[in-house]
Amino acid sequence: KNEVEQSPQNLTAQEGEFITINCSYSVGISALHWLQQHPGGGIVSLFMLSSGKKKHGRLIATINIQEKHSSLHITASHPRDSAVYICAVRLNYGGSQGNLIFGKGTKLSVKP
């Protein structure tokens, strides 16, 4: 059973489109992270949130704790946004202090 589910798995968009990537989790969490993995493999943390909404440039992340759901939005998408977007959660129960559970990622391709 996957504790973190991302949808869609793959997404192709045209430049300029508004993009939404979803992350659902099945248990209580204390924090949720969004990360971006570039085609070359490098990983960058985008957001860490435990409630509400955060915005950075054209990226917006929201979380609904009651519904156990988070979304990552990209406005005015650009080909340079093409990457794999990964959701990760820190569970409320058990585990070690260091245990983040990662989703499998959403592969985004933005066409010019």
Add this chain to the structure above:
Amino acid sequence: NAGVTQTPKFQVLKTGQSMTLQCAQDMNHNSMYWYRQDPGMGLRLIYYSASEGTTDKGEVPNGYNVSRLNKREFSLRLESAAPSQTSVYFCASSRGRSIAKNIQYFGAGTRLSVL
């Protein structure tokens, strides 16, 4: 401003060989982590170190050992490599000791193949 530096970038081993993956950060971070990434799976935590002198197992520690040599460096050792350890390995660091409350900074990764 190097951030998190991993060496080597690529490595091919034969089954049974040993090797150490090196990781260093120059951000004065307290916590450091080793992950592996396999096709079709999310990143999985192998080991982490919440502070200098401490290490703890993550989700998939079997077959690995780690050393937090000092605040800057955190190495991952494969004593007897197996084909199942073929993967991409990422080192990461964060300022604080709680993975839930701190952004992680990742290295570029080490692509390891075990034949």
